Amino acid sequence: MTPEQTTDVLIIGAGPAGTCAALRLLALGHKVALAESEPFPRPQIGESLSPGIQNIFDYLDATDLLSTRNYLHQLNAQVIWDTTSPQTVSAAQRGSGVMVDRAQLDKDLLDLAVQRGLQLYQPARFESCKQVDGSWQSQLRQDTRTIIVNSRFILDARGRRGNNMQNRVLTAPPTIAIWGHLPAHLMPADTLVEAGKKGWIWGSPTPNRQFRIITFTDPRELRGNIVAGVFHDLLSETQLFQQAAGSWEIDELQTCTVFTYAHTAPWQDNYLRLGEAAFSLDPLSSTGVEKAMRFSLQAAIAVNTILKTGHTDMARTFFEDRMIESISNHTHWTSGYYAQAWPGQQHAFWKERSVPFIDQLPSPTAFYEKLSHKFTAPREKSPEQLINVQQELQRLWHEPVHLSAELIFKETPCVIDDILEFRTAIQHPNLEREMAYLEAVEISPLLSAAPKEATFGSIVQQWSTVLPFEQAVRIAFFLWDKDILCTIA
Numbered sequence: 001m002t003p004e005q006t007t008d009v010l011i012i013g014a015g016p017a018g019t020c021a022a023l024r025l026l027a028l029g030h031k032v033a034l035a036e037s038e039p040f041p042r043p044q045i046g047e048s049l050s051p052g053i054q055n056i057f058d059y060l061d062a063t064d065l066l067s068t069r070n071y072l073h074q075l076n077a078q079v080i081w082d083t084t085s086p087q088t089v090s091a092a093q094r095g096s097g098v099m100v101d102r103a104q105l106d107k108d109l110l111d112l113a114v115q116r117g118l119q120l121y122q123p124a125r126f127e128s129c130k131q132v133d134g135s136w137q138s139q140l141r142q143d144t145r146t147i148i149v150n151s152r153f154i155l156d157a158r159g160r161r162g163n164n165m166q167n168r169v170l171t172a173p174p175t176i177a178i179w180g181h182l183p184a185h186l187m188p189a190d191t192l193v194e195a196g197k198k199g200w201i202w203g204s205p206t207p208n209r210q211f212r213i214i215t216f217t218d219p220r221e222l223r224g225n226i227v228a229g230v231f232h233d234l235l236s237e238t239q240l241f242q243q244a245a246g247s248w249e250i251d252e253l254q255t256c257t258v259f260t261y262a263h264t265a266p267w268q269d270n271y272l273r274l275g276e277a278a279f280s281l282d283p284l285s286s287t288g289v290e291k292a293m294r295f296s297l298q299a300a301i302a303v304n305t306i307l308k309t310g311h312t313d314m315a316r317t318f319f320e321d322r323m324i325e326s327i328s329n330h331t332h333w334t335s336g337y338y339a340q341a342w343p344g345q346q347h348a349f350w351k352e353r354s355v356p357f358i359d360q361l362p363s364p365t366a367f368y369e370k371l372s373h374k375f376t377a378p379r380e381k382s383p384e385q386l387i388n389v390q391q392e393l394q395r396l397w398h399e400p401v402h403l404s405a406e407l408i409f410k411e412t413p414c415v416i417d418d419i420l421e422f423r424t425a426i427q428h429p430n431l432e433r434e435m436a437y438l439e440a441v442e443i444s445p446l447l448s449a450a451p452k453e454a455t456f457g458s459i460v461q462q463w464s465t466v467l468p469f470e471q472a473v474r475i476a477f478f479l480w481d482k483d484i485l486c487t488i489a
Contacts, residue, residue, distance in 0.1 A: 003147050007031040007119065008307060010138055010151040012126045014040070017275025017292040018157030019109040023060050024300040026116045028418060030307060033119040033149055035126050035140050040110060041103035045179075047206055048191075050287040051095025056294060065108045071207050072099035078240055080194040082340045086239060088190075097286075099191075101207045121147060129154060131269060153303055157274040157296070163263050169368055170359040171331055171375075172260035172282050173352045175199075176222055178231045179214040180250040187211040192240045195341040199234060199349050200284075201241055213244055216283065218349050219257060227255050258283060262327050264365045267316050270306070274299055279327050282334045282353075291326055298322045305420040314420050318413040320367055325433060328374035331356050393473060396480070397457035400488045407484055409444055410434055430482040438475055441467060446475070447484075456480070456487070 009025055011018045014036035025032050057063050074091035081087075114120050124142040131137070136154050140147040184205045192203040199217030206212050215234045222230055231253055235245035244250065262279040266272065275292040302315035339345075339354035358375040361368055412425040414436050424444040425436035435443060450459050456476065463472035479485035 003145070004150065005033060005119065005147070006150045007033045008151060009033070009153045009155060009303060010035065010136065010149050011155045011157055013157035013159060013161075013275070013277070014110045014120075014122070015044075015106060015157060015159060015275060015292075016109065016289050017277075017296045018155065019106070019113050020056070020060065020293040021155055021157065021274055021296040021300050022113045022118050023062070023109070023116065024297055025303065026113065026118060027060075028300065028304045030304070031119075032113075032117070033121065033151070034110075034113070035124045035138075035149075036110070036120070036122040037125050039123050040107040042106075044102040044106060046289055047099050047102050047212070048202075048204060048286045049098050049100055050285065050290045051097045052287070052290045053098070053293070054096050056290065056297070059297070062109065062112055065105060065112065066098055066100070069101065069104060069108075069207070071101070072205055075099065075189075075191050075204065077191040077193060078188065079192075080239060080342075081337075082342055084239075084342050099204055099206055126158075129271075136271065152270060152307065154271045155274055155299065155303075156271065156277045159276040160259075160280070161277075163273065163277055167263055167265065168259070168261040169264055169361055169371070170259065170261050170357070171279075171327060172334070172357050174219055175216050175258040175260075175282075176219045176255060177214055177216055177258050177283070178227055178234075178253055178255045179212060180231070180253045181206075181210040181212055182244055182247060182250055184209045184211045186247065187244065194238045194240045195343060195350075196234060196237050197343045197347050197349075198237075200341070201234060201238060202283075202286075203241060203244075211244075213241060213250075214283075216258070218352075222255075227253055262323070262371060264361065264368045266323060266367065267319055270312075272299055272303070272319065278323060281327075281330050284334050284337060285330065287330070291330070295323060295326060301415055301418060301420060304418055308419055311420065314413045314422065318420050320370065321413075321433075324367075324371050324374055327371065329432070331358075331375070392477070393460075396487065397455065397460075399456050401454055401456050401459065401480075401485050402452070402488060403447060403450070404428060404484050404486050407447075409448075412436060426484065428482060428484050430484070438478060439471060441471070441475065443475075447479075456485075459485070 008030040009032045011022055011034040014034055022032050022034055057066055076091050077089040077094055079087050079089055121140055121142055124140045127139045127141050129136050129138040136151050138149045189205055194201050198221060199215060201215045203213040215231055232245055235241045260280050260282050263273050266278045274296050281288050281291055299319055302319040305315040306312050335354055335356045338350055341350050343350050345351045356375045358372050406429055408427040410425050410427050411422045412434050413420040414423040423436040425434040426443055427434045446463055460472050460476050
């Protein structure tokens with residue numbers, strides 16, 4: 001007889017996105033099963049974790065996993081980017097990033113989830129799934145036996161294997177990555193980043209006493225050329241990697257095409273995609289693991305909301321909006337950073353990547369339409385200015401003010417005690433996204449209560465009856481700085 005299991009959520013794939021979702025859903029009291037096709041530990045690239053990862057591990061009560069191993073913390077960086085002169089960025093300036101052994105870290109995260117109640121099938125291949133009476137029935141293959149898992153949700157965290165090209169839309173031009181290793185003692189004990197005319201190069205010590213070097217260039221550079229030759233040419237034109245260019249000790253080189261993309265239908269009938277099954281980011285920021293785990297936490301909130309309240313539409317809106325926000329913000333950041341590189345727009349590699357990019361689809365999905373809208377040219381923002389609060393408060397106190405004509409009040413899902421509830425948010429061209437709370441204070445009731453004929457000072461006084469005076473001043477100044485609370489010309 002084929003064994004069957006019933007669970008709330010089945011997760012496919014035990015990378016950081018999958019195990020992060022498992023840990024959070026287990027903490028929220030749900031039954032979770034996970035299927036992973038490979039035994040652990042298994043080789044995995046992506047050792048450089050950005051500073052924001054620390055908060056996620058703290059939130060998951062998994063901080064020890066970053067400190068119990070011989071991982072590399074507090075690395076300084078040498079950078080050649082906007083100028084041709086090397087700049088040193090100290091560890092304190094970079095933040096608390098860490099170089100890890102990804103194979104071991106992934107295993108440690110998975111072991112922790114098992115300790116907390118995860119039902120694990122490993123190695124087990126996910127073969128198929130179908131909907132039966134509103135739930136998912138999945139078929140797993142483990143050794144010679146077939147296992148049936150019934151679940152309300154499937155979270156697909158298989159990485160790039162979790163989708164295919166026809167379900168993706170590119171959000172950056174493709175790039176070729178070529179990488180190899182040197183013994184660590186041959187290179188500086190710093191992270192190195194350098195822009196060159198045909199691409200950029202990243203290098204760093206790794207916890208296994210090697211120094212990894214990865215070059216990123218246009219795929220056209222490999223046409224008619226051998227990989228080793230392209231790799232050598234890219235390094236030979238650098239300052240920071242000169243000593244590696246001719247080293248015979250570089251191990252056998254590896255290469256892959258780096259596609260930056262989004263899945264065009266990441267939520268279908270309670271089948272959700274996480275991590276690189278949902279989207280991938282340009283490697284420039286080294287935030288791929290952090291963004292994947294953060295998105296998994298948001299997905300867990302959406303799943304928890306449906307399991308506890310049944311509010312599917314609100315949960316799906318939240319899931320899709322957070323995914324679009326992550327892709328859009330990262331794409332605009334990377335294009336701006338590419339535009340700052342010293343080689344400039346006369347070089348094709350840099351020109352093609354210095355503007356936000358999204359490919360066209362012959363048959364756009366509803367999700368694609370929402371995503372592509374974010375790739376239109378953003379409204380130009382005025383530069384940030386430091387405000388002398390005491391001086392400006394005195395000047396503005398008796399100034400008449402009114403609400404911006406561009407201000408919109410909009411119902412939006414907000415996280416309240418680990419589930420989603422609708423709150424009235426404000427939307428304005430000067431805000432990156434709708435905002436329901438500022439400094440943990442709900443904004444719309446404050447604005448709705450503001451009299452039509454008011455001064456800046458009278459609004460601060462009114463708000464200070466329910467808030468500390470200093471906080472009322474800060475909120476009023478934020479809204480004034482964003483032209484949401486406008487002085488009358």
